[in-house]
Amino acid sequence: MSLSRSLDLPALDRVDTLAQELALLQDKGKRRIAILGSRHVPVVAIHLVELISRSLAQEGHTLLTSGSQGVNAAVIRGVLAVDRERLTVLLPQSLDRQVPEIRDQLDQVLHLIEKPEHDDLPLPIASSLCNQEIINRCDQLICLAFHDSETLLASCRCAEDMGKVVSLLFFD
Secondary structure (H helix, E strand, O other), X not given: OOOOXXXXXXXXXXXXXXXXXXXXXXXXOOOEEEEEEOOOOOHHHHHHHHHHHHHHHHOOOEEEEOOOOOHHHHHHHHHHOOOHHHEEEEOOOOHHHOOHHHHHHHOOOOEEEOOHHHOOOOHHXXXXXXXXXXXXXXXXXXXXXXXXXXXXXXXXXXXXXXXOEEXXXXXX
């Protein structure tokens, strides 16, 4: 008699992670949720990110993001529409280094953290350091990316290694 393994059962090395994820889903407490994503995304996805961000803020969660266009700008708009106290934005560099299209929005953010010491770094490196700090501050990471978004995918792997609950959604 041979025993076959059910496809519904998680691998034994994932049981602790699965238990942690289930406990987090059942926890009604307020969380610090980081949402990170690509700069260039479909318009429909932008509206969805704004809706999700607004809903999470209305539930009382604190949201963390970075300060670029695309997904991060949608998170900022969504949370600002509800309660600016529920938003923390960490910039990869100083405010002066941000694109003009996003600066007006960032002026409305109450909890804005700049990193002028990273101004001399290439943006991908500064963004990677920024994402690491955001992940250190959160309980959960939601990431919206493309399959070739190396910086974001590396951030997700880092968050998983730290035991954070990670939801990774792909545009492609």
